[in-house]
Amino acid sequence: MAESLGPFEQAVLLALLQPRTALGREAYGRAILKEVQLRLERDVAAGAVYATLDRLEEKGLISSELESGTVVRAGRPRRRYSINPEGVQALTDARDTVKRLWAGVRSPLRGPA
Amino acid sequence: MTKPLTAHDPSPPRWAEYVLRLVLKPRDRDTISGDLLEEYREVALPTLGPLRANVWYVKQTGSLMNSSRLSLPSSVWLTLAVVVLAAVLFLLVRSDFRPPVPLAVFASVAAVLGMSGLTVMRSTADVGTLWRASRVFGVLCSAVFMLRMLVDTVAPRDVVEAFLAQSRGTYSEFNDPRRWLLGAALAMIFVVSGFWGAWRTGDVRHGTVAAMATSVIGSVLTLAIVALGMALSLMIGAGVAAAFAFQGGGIPMAPPILVMISAVLGTIGAMFGRGLGGTRREKASTT
Secondary structure: OOOOOOHHHHHHHHHHHOOOOHHHHOOEHHHHHHHHHHHHOOOOOHHHHHHHHHHHHHOOOEEEEEEOOOHHHOOOOEEEEEEOHHHHHHHHHHHHHHHHHHOOOOOOOOOOO | OOOOOOOOOOOOOHHHHHHHHHHOOOOOHHHHHHHHHHHHHHHHHHHHOHHHHHHHHHHHHHHHHHOOOOOOOHHHHHHHHHHHHHHHHHHHHHOOOOOOOOHHHHHHHHHHHHHHHHOOOOOHHHHHHHHHHHHHHHHHHHHHHHHHHHHHHHOOOOHHHHHHHHHOOOOOHHHOHHHHHHHHHHHHHHHHHHHHHHHHHOOHHHHHHHHHHHHHHHHHHHHHHHHHHHHHHHHHOOHHHHHHHHHHHHHHHHHHHHHHHHHHHHHHHHHHHHHHHHHHHHHHHHO
């Protein structure tokens, strides 16, 4: 079984797999940051997202390629990320793990009697 | 290819851009600084105005420095460590091993290093980890104090003569082995605990905070033992216990100064630990 993903890693992978906004579909650092903030419904430090993207790329779950920059970026290139099949599999495994964990547990939760 | 910014383009503070590019890996320098510049121009400036947009940019730079992307190469850390250590030794020799810089300057440097180190403490679990990493060094630190107190108990110093000696122009710490041996031993403990903290984690801040924890543990332990000595002397009137406790009378003055010294020396050790530990990791990852 592959190494399990943390919630933040899942949020980043989901942002790449199914972006909710037009900006998110552009899949570069800033766009992913916005998507993750949207999904987690909180402010997220840019450093945390970039560090996670680095880690996921090292694990082989995502890949990246450079695109040419725009005027507003002073010509600096963009790094566009995409999710690999291994990333999709890791997300599926993570969801299945949570499903198994919660199987048979009724909501709302109640404490011990 | 990066297009240079013109004076007409609204830009974040130049120094913040410089710091950002310095701490990023070469691979990320253009892409991440480009992302931030785009956000700065398209969102931050129009919504926040120039001043608050600049503050936003500096905060973003800070968040990138705080993350694991702070990636100066190990060789740079080692070079920095050697340069800083050489500078400190030079200042100490030049001042005849008296305080080499004004207290305010020293306290400011120590405060910056200390606060930067404390940013690694994010949960109570981190406190437990810090305790495990520092307790042995803390006990060693206390043992050095104890040894000094023991020596002073067995062969008491002439306090008046020691005081007068310090007022003489020719005074040097090297004329008083009890003082400089204690100082050198504590300095070594702080440097080594900083080294160990950064070696294990690959983060200089862990080394700084480990050295600070060492000084706190050492001081608290010593104070507890001195208090016990005083209590014993009161209860049983034991002369040796009283004398021992008396020698520790000055120890309560030490913790704030010790924490400042440990922050500086621990950071020097941590830079060596980061440099050598990083080199070891880099070698391991290529074999």
